[in-house]
Amino acid sequence: MPPMLKFELLKRExxxxxxxxxxxxxVVETPVFMxxxxxxxxxxxxxxxxxxxxxxxxxxxxxHLWLRPGLEVLRRFGGLHRFEGWPRPLLxxxxxxxxxxxxxxxxxxxxxxxxxxxxxxxKLFLTPEVSMQIQHVLNSDIVMQFDECTPxxxxxxxxxxxxxxxxxxxxxxxxxxxxxxFERLANPNALFGIVQGGMYEALRExxxxxxxxxxxxxxxxxxxSVGEPKEEMLRIMxxxxxxxxxxKPRYLMGVGTPExxxxxxxxxxxxxxxVMPTRNARNGHLFTRFGDLRIRNARHKDDERPIDxxxxxxxxxGFSRAYLHHLDRCGEMLGPMLASLHNLHYYLNLMRExxxxxxxxxxxxxxxxxxxxxxxxxx
Amino acid sequence: MPPMLKFELLKRExxxxxxxxxxxxxVVETPVFMxxxxxxxxxxxxxxxxxxxxxxxxxxxxxHLWLRPGLEVLRRFGGLHRFEGWPRPLLxxxxxxxxxxxxxxxxxxxxxxxxxxxxxxxKLFLTPEVSMQIQHVLNSDIVMQFDECTPxxxxxxxxxxxxxxxxxxxxxxxxxxxxxxFERLANPNALFGIVQGGMYEALRExxxxxxxxxxxxxxxxxxxSVGEPKEEMLRIMxxxxxxxxxxKPRYLMGVGTPExxxxxxxxxxxxxxxVMPTRNARNGHLFTRFGDLRIRNARHKDDERPIDxxxxxxxxxGFSRAYLHHLDRCGEMLGPMLASLHNLHYYLNLMRExxxxxxxxxxxxxxxxxxxxxxxxxx
Numbered sequence: 001m002p003p004m005l006k007f008e009l010l011k012r013e014x015x016x017x018x019x020x021x022x023x024x025x026x027v028v029e030t031p032v033f034m035x036x037x038x039x040x041x042x043x044x045x046x047x048x049x050x051x052x053x054x055x056x057x058x059x060x061x062x063x064h065l066w067l068r069p070g071l072e073v074l075r076r077f078g079g080l081h082r083f084e085g086w087p088r089p090l091l092x093x094x095x096x097x098x099x100x101x102x103x104x105x106x107x108x109x110x111x112x113x114x115x116x117x118x119x120x121x122x123k124l125f126l127t128p129e130v131s132m133q134i135q136h137v138l139n140s141d142i143v144m145q146f147d148e149c150t151p152x153x154x155x156x157x158x159x160x161x162x163x164x165x166x167x168x169x170x171x172x173x174x175x176x177x178x179x180x181x182f183e184r185l186a187n188p189n190a191l192f193g194i195v196q197g198g199m200y201e202a203l204r205e206x207x208x209x210x211x212x213x214x215x216x217x218x219x220x221x222x223x224x225s226v227g228e229p230k231e232e233m234l235r236i237m238x239x240x241x242x243x244x245x246x247x248k249p250r251y252l253m254g255v256g257t258p259e260x261x262x263x264x265x266x267x268x269x270x271x272x273x274x275v276m277p278t279r280n281a282r283n284g285h286l287f288t289r290f291g292d293l294r295i296r297n298a299r300h301k302d303d304e305r306p307i308d309x310x311x312x313x314x315x316x317x318g319f320s321r322a323y324l325h326h327l328d329r330c331g332e333m334l335g336p337m338l339a340s341l342h343n344l345h346y347y348l349n350l351m352r353e354x355x356x357x358x359x360x361x362x363x364x365x366x367x368x369x370x371x372x373x374x375x376x377x378x379x
Numbered sequence: 380m381p382p383m384l385k386f387e388l389l390k391r392e393x394x395x396x397x398x399x400x401x402x403x404x405x406v407v408e409t410p411v412f413m414x415x416x417x418x419x420x421x422x423x424x425x426x427x428x429x430x431x432x433x434x435x436x437x438x439x440x441x442x443h444l445w446l447r448p449g450l451e452v453l454r455r456f457g458g459l460h461r462f463e464g465w466p467r468p469l470l471x472x473x474x475x476x477x478x479x480x481x482x483x484x485x486x487x488x489x490x491x492x493x494x495x496x497x498x499x500x501x502k503l504f505l506t507p508e509v510s511m512q513i514q515h516v517l518n519s520d521i522v523m524q525f526d527e528c529t530p531x532x533x534x535x536x537x538x539x540x541x542x543x544x545x546x547x548x549x550x551x552x553x554x555x556x557x558x559x560x561f562e563r564l565a566n567p568n569a570l571f572g573i574v575q576g577g578m579y580e581a582l583r584e585x586x587x588x589x590x591x592x593x594x595x596x597x598x599x600x601x602x603x604s605v606g607e608p609k610e611e612m613l614r615i616m617x618x619x620x621x622x623x624x625x626x627k628p629r630y631l632m633g634v635g636t637p638e639x640x641x642x643x644x645x646x647x648x649x650x651x652x653x654v655m656p657t658r659n660a661r662n663g664h665l666f667t668r669f670g671d672l673r674i675r676n677a678r679h680k681d682d683e684r685p686i687d688x689x690x691x692x693x694x695x696x697g698f699s700r701a702y703l704h705h706l707d708r709c710g711e712m713l714g715p716m717l718a719s720l721h722n723l724h725y726y727l728n729l730m731r732e733x734x735x736x737x738x739x740x741x742x743x744x745x746x747x748x749x750x751x752x753x754x755x756x757x758x
Contacts, residue, residue: 040705044712047697069705073681077701085697302452318426318464322456326419326448333423333712 005142005190005217007249011358015242015268018358021249023089023141024189025081028056030249030270031358033261033351034091035344036278038064040084043278044333044340047085053313053341054348057089057141059273063098063126066134067119079139091273092140094131094178094194097222097254100149108148110170128177136185143191144220145178147171150198152228164198168207171196171222175211192251194222199232201239208243218249225254225274234263241268258287258350258374262367265354277347281339284328287346289370290378293321295339300325308378313345314338384521384569384596386628390737394621394647397737400628402468402520403568404460407435409628409649410737412640412730413470414723415657417443419463422657423712423719426464432692432720433727436468436520438652441513442477442505446498450516458518470652471519473510473557473573476601476633479528487527489549507556515564522570523599524557526550529577531607543577547586550575550601554590571630573601578611580618587622597628604633604653613642620647637666637729637753641746644733656726660718663707666725668749669757672700674718679704687757692724693717 006022019030035042035050038061042050050058060080069083077083080090099106099113106115112127131146150167151159159167175193182191193211197203211219221240224233233255241250241264251271252264261272277287284295288308293300295307306316307324315324315338327335350370357366390397398409414421414429417440421429429437439459448462456462459469478485478492485494491506510525529546530538538546554572561570572590576582590598600619603612612634620629620643630650631643640651656666663674667687672679674686685695686703694703694717706714729749736745 039709039711040702041711041713044716046693046713046716048693068709069680069701073701073705076681076683077699083699083702083705085702301448302455304455314425314427320456320462322448322452323419323462323464326452326462330418330447332418332420333715334420334425336712337423337425337716 007218007247009247011361013358013361013363014266016265016358016363017268017270018355019249019270021089021270023057025087025089025141026056028089029355031261031265031351031354032056032271033347034059034271034273035347036061036273036275037084037086038275039068040065040080042340042344043282044337045278045344049314049341050086050344051088053345054352055088055344057091058086060084060090060092060138060140061095061098062092062131062134062138062144063095065092065138066095066126067117071134071137075137079137081139089141090138091142092135092138092144093253094135094144094146095126096131096144096147096194097149099126100151110173112146128174129181132178132181132185132187136182136187139189141189142218143182143187143189145171145175145191145193145216147174147194147196147222149226150196150223152199152226152232159198161198161200161203164196164200164203167198168196168203172207172210175214175216179214179216190217192216192218192220194220194253195240195244196223198223199228199236201236204236204240205243208240212245216248218251219244220251220253221269222253224252225256233260237264237267237269258347259371261347261350262354262370265363266367277343278340281343282336284335284339286339287343288378289346289350289373290376291374293378295321295324295328295335297325307342311342311345312349313342315342386597386626388626390740392737392740392742393645395644395737395742396647396649397734398628398649400649402436404466404468404520405435407468408734410640410644410730410733411435411650412726413438413650413652414726415440415652415654416463416465417654418447419444419459421719421723422661423716424657424723426466428693428720429465429723430467432724433731434467434723436470437465439463439469439471439517439519440474440477441471441510441517441523442474444471444517445474445513446496450513454516458516460518468520469517470521471514471517471523472632473514473523473525474505475510475523475526475573476528478505479530489552491525507553508560511557511560511564511566515561515566518568520568521597522561522566522568524550524554524570524572526553526573526575526601528605529575529602531578531605531611538577540577540579540582543575543579543582546577547575547582551586551589554593554595558593558595569596571595571597571599573599573632574619574623575602577602578607578615580615583615583619584622587619591624595627597630598623599630599632600648601632603631604635612639616643616646616648637726638750640726640729641733641749644737644742645746656722657719660722661715663714663718665718666722667757668725668729668752669755670753672757674700674703674707674714676704686721690721690724691728692721694721694724
């Protein structure tokens with residue numbers, strides 16, 4: 001498989017890695033957090049503002065973009081970059097997680113997943129081949145294999161090892177079909193494989209080893225953030241990265257809190273994505289280096305201070321907690337706009353600090369101070 | 380009454396006027412359009428973006444800000460400017476229009492208007508004195524007198540001349556009480572009177588003459604945009620400005636379409652405000668120099684062109700009609716954000732062109748071309 005991306009490991013500290021990804025639309029310094037732009041927009045944030053707060057690469061959701069605006073429109077624009085006005089690298093998921101989220105509305109077979117469009121009821125059939133075809137039209141810099149996201153539980157019952165094995169093996173077969181179609185399409189971007197195996201370390205190990213044999217340009221850890229207890233996620237995060245090829249980027253999908261990110265870096269993760277900074281912003285949940293702040297709380301009603309006096313984001317440089325509280329209370333759009341900018345700035349700035357600490361060989365010290373500050377509480 | 384504002388007439392063409400208002404927070408070139416920021420935010424637009432698209436002065440609504448965040452918070456911030464992060468001039472209405480809009484929920488007497496707060500049901504009493512006290516706390520550069528907005532109709536029945544007279548005379552008495560309280564408070568800003576009289580020209584004339592005797596620093600024409608047919612509004616707009624003192628700024632409240640603005644300038648109006656650019660934007664109604672465009676229309680689905688190829692706004696410089704159509708269809712916040720920026724840019728740029736035409740003595744030619752282009756239709 002030709003090198004459609006370059007990944008350099010610049011520095012290490014313990015298991016933590018400082019790296020540099022070169023993709024078709026630019027360079028990404030790792031460890032990196034990737035904001036999520038499901039429908040071709042990071043909710044409430046202009047592309048220019050994303051650049052201003054330091055975003056290097058953002059996500060798009062294959063499933064959503066397939067339904068709206070659809071491939072005809074995206075093809076006309078030569079892909080997602082021009083359509084959404086984002087000049088830098090893009091990663092798209094495979095649609096697997098979204099069809100999984102449809103629950104009872106979908107039917108999974110060896111061939112793929114049948115479901116009815118939640119937009120207009122159309123009968124749709126998503127397969128590894130179709131996922132590759134959509135992502136080829138999107139022209140994303142990083143393409144994710146089509147996988148089955150193994151659930152943590154079905155109703156009250158936890159997923160058994162036998163079920164997790166069947167699911168993991170299906171994802172492996174789909175990885176091979178994904179690669180075959182990706183190559184048939186002569187997609188010039190990079191295809192990542194996804195490790196599955198549920199909460200079973202032996203299965204994770206088997207999945208990682210089989211994917212490693214495929215020599216893909218990067219690997220993701222999927223099937224976390226699917227409703228499992230936090231300790232279960234942390235257990236997988238402490239296990240699986242160390243079973244992945246050393247010189248390939250490692251992406252932990254859908255994770256997480258600031259603490260999760262720093263802990264993930266310590267375990268050798270290079271890439272993260274999560275809706276948390278933007279979704280929580282819309283609910284008035286703000287992240288700061290001194291802990292989280294709920295702007296809806298009445299104690300902020302007349303507080304003249306910014307969210308965080310040490311923060312350089314556009315919300316903290318111009319507006320008070322009292323004003324943000326007021327905007328939230330009145331349901332004004334500017335509230336989520338400013339909160340999203342603040343939270344994204346916080347996440348992206350945190351990862352910049354992580355990279356600087358790694359560059360300087362001081363990640364462990366940084367991580368200790370980070371945990372201490374985060375738990376100190378914001379006044 | 381001391382000069383708390385300076386108004387210079389720089390140029391005239393027919394009845395149209397090119398002027399310059401000097402207020403406590405800066406200079407306003409007229410004719411001017413003032414974006415509306417009801418709750419201390421122009422919906423969906425950052426203050427910096429307002430400056431970028433050329434806003435010189437924005438509105439706040441006394442009634443809304445009194446209810447939320449309330450005077451205690453606003454007093455702590457020394458007024459609305461610092462609270463909302465807007466460094467330039469502000470105008471606040473008196474609350475009269477909003478209590479009028481409450482319909483059956485309010486009771487008007489000589490003393491003022493009793494009503495229940497639509498936010499929490501509190502019994503409130505808004506009087507000329509209270510309105511002046513609130514606007515003093517807001518520290519708006521232009522304070523509007525408390526008035527009764529004469530309705531165009533009550534149910535099926537048009538307002539009679541006798542009713543309009545009673546209402547107009549009440550507003551005149553409230554103008555005197557507003558001025559007395561404004562002076563008692565030693566408000567350093569500018570108080571504007573409001574001409575009422577319904578659709579009766581004789582009453583309008585009487586109202587204008589009585590207010591002129593008060594020698595206020597500026598005058599507004601109220602009681603239009605209250606549900607009357609367009610021709611009625613245009614008739615009042617062609618009548619009343621000419622009865623107002625020549626060397627005072629003239630403000631037509633709540634008007635209107637781009638055509639209304641250019642027609643208003645031709646009748647000697649200096650100031651306009653309207654929710655139309657922002658409210659219509661949120662409904663996918665976009666203004667352009669070649670006519671209006673409904674972005675929800677399916678014909679925009681795959682259109683790669685910007686809203687208007689000749690427009691320099693942030694929406695037109697970065698995004699296609701297809702993308703804006705997609706954002707609207709998906710209910711994405713970025714849709715109204717970009718549409719609001721576009722419409723405000725259109726309105727503010729139109730007024731800049733009007734001022735340049737007046738400066739060059741070419742307003743009549745400009746207005747003819749404007750009408751011709753606007754009716755040509757956008758492709």
